[in-house]
Amino acid sequence: MEKSYSEIIAALGEDLSRPGLVDTPKRAAKAMKFLTRGYEQSLDEVVNGALFPSDNSEMVLVKNIELYSMCEHHMLPFIGKAHVAYIPQGKVIGLSKVARIVDMFARRLQIQEQLTTEIAEALQEVTGALGVGVVIEAQHMCMMMRGVEKQNAMMKTSMMLGSFRSNPATRAEFLSLVN
Structure with a gap:
């Protein structure tokens, strides 16, 4: 990757021996690995068994989870926030794990539409929730x-699964809490 960044910088007409650019290919490669570290993670590793028995059957919402991703079309960042909710069915997931699931998928070359779907499907898969x-x-x-x-x-x-898709009241409650 470092070699490729050197070639890109040279193709721009820059002098790679210029003091400000000498270590840029190495720094850029390191930054790209960090920005796309989601490829090195799996859902099982991220959740790490943080599922807990619960009788709660009311909506659980985590709002304003900041996210940073990279557009797969231009490899430029997109920056925003995710609002994630689910209706537990016998178990809840550790609070930080919701944010970690968002990060895992966001830290890949991505389009926002797919990112939204991946987060919802992963949370559904892990929790067995009535809806996400x-x-x-x-x-x-x-x-x-x-x-x-x-x-x-x-x-x-937006992506609605289970009761968030089939029950207009659940969907409306979620959207009113997000807005």
Whole structure:
């Protein structure tokens, strides 16, 4: 990866021996590995057995989970927040694990639509919840820094599974709590 960054920088017409760029290929490769570290994680590792018996059958919502991802089309960042809710069915997941699931999928080359789906399906798979709802709102650098250059555009996506899809009252409660 370091060699590839050297080639990219040289292709821009820059001098790789310039003091500010000497270590840039190494730093850029290290940064890219960090930004895409979700490829090195699995759902089992992230959850790490943090499922606990519970009689709770009311909605559990974790709001405003910040996320940082990379658009798979332009390899530019998109930055935003996820709101994740589920209706437990006999067990709950550790609170931090919800954020870790968001991070695991966000830290991959991604599109927001797929990210939303992956988070919802993973939480459903792990918890066996009666329903899962995920809303993501993010700003995309590929739209802000290039192309149409719209600074205030915000993309919102949602995915509803189980009772969040089939029960209008559950969906409405979730969306009112998010907004």
